[in-house]
Amino acid sequence: MELFLDTDDERALSTQLYDQIRAAIGDGRLPPGGRLQPSRVVAHELGIARSTVTDAYARLTAEGYVEGRRGGGSIVLDHAAPGPGPSEAPTALAPSATAAAVRRYGVALESHPRYDLTAGRVDTRLFPLADWRRCTNRALTRLARDFGYYGDPAGSIELRRALTHWVARSRGIAGTADQIVVTHGAGHAAHLLARVLLTPGDVAAVEEPGYPPITTMLRSLGAEVVGVPVDEHGLIVDALPDAARLVHVTPSHQYPLGAVLSRQRRLALLRWAGRRGAAVIEDDYDSEFRYLNRPLEPLHRLDRDGVVVYVGTFSKMLSPALRLGFAVVPPGLVPAITAMQQAVDFGVPAVTAQALRTFIEDGYLDRHLRRARKVYARRHRAVGAALAALPDSPLTPLPSQAGLHLTLLTPRTPDDQELGVRSTRHGLQLSSLRRTYQHSPPRAGVVLGFGAIPTADIPDAIGLLASLYP
Ligand SMILES: Cc1ncc(COP(=O)(O)O)c(C=O)c1O
The missing domain is CATH 3.90.1150.10 (Aspartate Aminotransferase, domain 1)
Incomplete structure (x- = not known):
C-alpha cells in the first residue's frame, strides 16, 4: 500500500501514517492477514526515521489492529472489522442528469437456473476453446515485437482484410478493407456512428419494440429518440419521423419480434434515407443462424446512396465475452470514425483482434459455425x-x-x-x-x-x- 506524508499537515508524521493504515484496514484495502510493509522499507521510501514508522505500528498494535509476528513483520488481525466499503464512502461526485437516467439492462450477469x-x-459449451486458445497463442507470438505500439484504432489491416473476405462470402457485401472498422461489438459500432453523425437534440429512430441498450445509448448522447412501430414485415417505414438523422434497424431478424424486413420495405427505407441523407445502421446481430428461408439481400447491398452502415458482431456467433464486432462504413466516414475510436478507447485489444484474424483465415470460424448451426x-x-x-x-x-x-x-x-x-x-x-x-x-x-x-x-x-x- 502506498503511504503519503504531507509536510504542511499539522499532524505528526507518525500520526499521518497511523491514520492512513487504520483507514485502509477499515475500508478493506488492507484485509485481515495482510502484511504491513517492513518499517525499514517504509522509512527508506519516505525518507524518514525508522522510529517514526515503528511509532505508528506500535500504536496500531496497541489498539488491536495489527499484531507483530515473531521473526518480524506485522499482520492485520481478523477482527479488525472493515468500516464502510468504497461504495459507501462519501463522495462529492455525482453523475450528470443525462447519465443518471441511464439504467442497466438485463438479468443477473451470472446465474445458472435449471x-x-x-x-x-x-451455448458456452459450443465455444471452440482449444481453437481459440491456439489462435491466441499464435497472436501473442506474432505480436510480441509490436507490444510497444498502439495499433490502428480501426483494427489491423490484416484483420480488416479477413473480415472483408468473410462478409463478402457470408453476406455478399462488397467493400474494401479500408471500409471496415473493428469494434467491441454491434453496440459499440452503433455508439461510434452515433457520436460521429449526431449532434445533441438530433432525432434518431429505433424499432419499437427493439433492443433497449440502443435507445439508452442514443439518449445518453443527447439524441431525441423516437420508437417506430414494427409489424410482420418489419419496420413500418411510413411511420419514420421526418426529422430523423439516423435509423437503427435489424432487417434480417427483427429484435425481438423476429420479422424479416420485406424487400418492398427495404427499398422504401433506402429511398427515405437517400432523400434525406439520413444514416441507416443495419444491425445484423444474429443472422448467421438461419433455419428456413433464403436470406434477403442486406440493405447494404441495395444501397445506392452510401447511407447504410452494416454492423456485424461475434457475440452470437462465438461469445459476447469476446467483445468483437465490426462495421462496414462508407469511405467518406472512415477518417471521422477512426479518429473518434482513437479518442474514445483506441479500439479492440491487438491480441484479441489478431486471434480473430487467425480464427477466420485458418477456417476455424467456418467450422465452428457449421457445427453451431x-x-x-x-x-x-x-x-x-x-x-x-x-x-x-x-x-x-x-x-x-x-x-x-x-x-x-x-x-x-x-x-x-x-x-x-x-x-x-x-x-x-x-x-x-x-x-x-x-x-x-x-x-x-x-x-x-x-x-x-x-x-x-x-x-x-x-x-x-x-x-x-x-
Ligand atoms: C439487436 C441487437 N443488436 C446487438 C446485440 C449484441 O450487441 P453486441 O455485439 O454489442 O454484444 C444484440 C444482443 O442481443 C441485439 O439484440
Missing part, C-alpha cells in the same frame, strides 16, 4: 415441436426463422415481477417482452432464448412455461 430461456444467450437448428425445431404439442396453449409464437430466440405473445400474462417470481419458483429464467418496449404501451409476452438450453430440456422447459399461465 432451465435458461434468457433471450440472447449462446446444426445444434441451434435442432433447438429451434425442438421449441416449435414443444409449442405445437401444448394443448390449448396460452403461448402464441411469432414466426422467427433465424437467430437464437423467438417471441411468444401471452395475452393472459401476469406482470413482470409476478412472472419473475413464478418462473424462478420453477427454475426457469425468462426474458419479458414488455421491457423491449421503450416508447409505447408494451405487449405482454416472453422473448424465448433457446441458445443456452440443452435440446433435451426444451420440452420440459416449455411445458413449465405454459403452466405459468393459468
Whole structure:
C-alpha cells in the first residue's frame, strides 16, 4: 500500500501514517492477514526515521489492529472489522442528469437456473476453446515485437482484410478493407456512428419494440429518440419521423419480434434515407443462424446512396465475452470514425483482434459455425415441436426463422415481477417482452432464448412455461 506524508499537515508524521493504515484496514484495502510493509522499507521510501514508522505500528498494535509476528513483520488481525466499503464512502461526485437516467439492462450477469430461456444467450459449451486458445497463442507470438505500439484504432489491416473476405462470402457485401472498422461489438459500432453523425437534440429512430441498450445509448448522447412501430414485415417505414438523422434497424431478424424486413420495405427505407441523407445502421446481430428461408439481400447491398452502415458482431456467433464486432462504413466516414475510436478507447485489444484474424483465415470460424448451426437448428425445431404439442396453449409464437430466440405473445400474462417470481419458483429464467418496449404501451409476452438450453430440456422447459399461465 502506498503511504503519503504531507509536510504542511499539522499532524505528526507518525500520526499521518497511523491514520492512513487504520483507514485502509477499515475500508478493506488492507484485509485481515495482510502484511504491513517492513518499517525499514517504509522509512527508506519516505525518507524518514525508522522510529517514526515503528511509532505508528506500535500504536496500531496497541489498539488491536495489527499484531507483530515473531521473526518480524506485522499482520492485520481478523477482527479488525472493515468500516464502510468504497461504495459507501462519501463522495462529492455525482453523475450528470443525462447519465443518471441511464439504467442497466438485463438479468443477473451470472446465474445458472435449471432451465435458461434468457433471450440472447449462446451455448458456452459450443465455444471452440482449444481453437481459440491456439489462435491466441499464435497472436501473442506474432505480436510480441509490436507490444510497444498502439495499433490502428480501426483494427489491423490484416484483420480488416479477413473480415472483408468473410462478409463478402457470408453476406455478399462488397467493400474494401479500408471500409471496415473493428469494434467491441454491434453496440459499440452503433455508439461510434452515433457520436460521429449526431449532434445533441438530433432525432434518431429505433424499432419499437427493439433492443433497449440502443435507445439508452442514443439518449445518453443527447439524441431525441423516437420508437417506430414494427409489424410482420418489419419496420413500418411510413411511420419514420421526418426529422430523423439516423435509423437503427435489424432487417434480417427483427429484435425481438423476429420479422424479416420485406424487400418492398427495404427499398422504401433506402429511398427515405437517400432523400434525406439520413444514416441507416443495419444491425445484423444474429443472422448467421438461419433455419428456413433464403436470406434477403442486406440493405447494404441495395444501397445506392452510401447511407447504410452494416454492423456485424461475434457475440452470437462465438461469445459476447469476446467483445468483437465490426462495421462496414462508407469511405467518406472512415477518417471521422477512426479518429473518434482513437479518442474514445483506441479500439479492440491487438491480441484479441489478431486471434480473430487467425480464427477466420485458418477456417476455424467456418467450422465452428457449421457445427453451431446444426445444434441451434435442432433447438429451434425442438421449441416449435414443444409449442405445437401444448394443448390449448396460452403461448402464441411469432414466426422467427433465424437467430437464437423467438417471441411468444401471452395475452393472459401476469406482470413482470409476478412472472419473475413464478418462473424462478420453477427454475426457469425468462426474458419479458414488455421491457423491449421503450416508447409505447408494451405487449405482454416472453422473448424465448433457446441458445443456452440443452435440446433435451426444451420440452420440459416449455411445458413449465405454459403452466405459468393459468
Ligand atoms: C439487436 C441487437 N443488436 C446487438 C446485440 C449484441 O450487441 P453486441 O455485439 O454489442 O454484444 C444484440 C444482443 O442481443 C441485439 O439484440
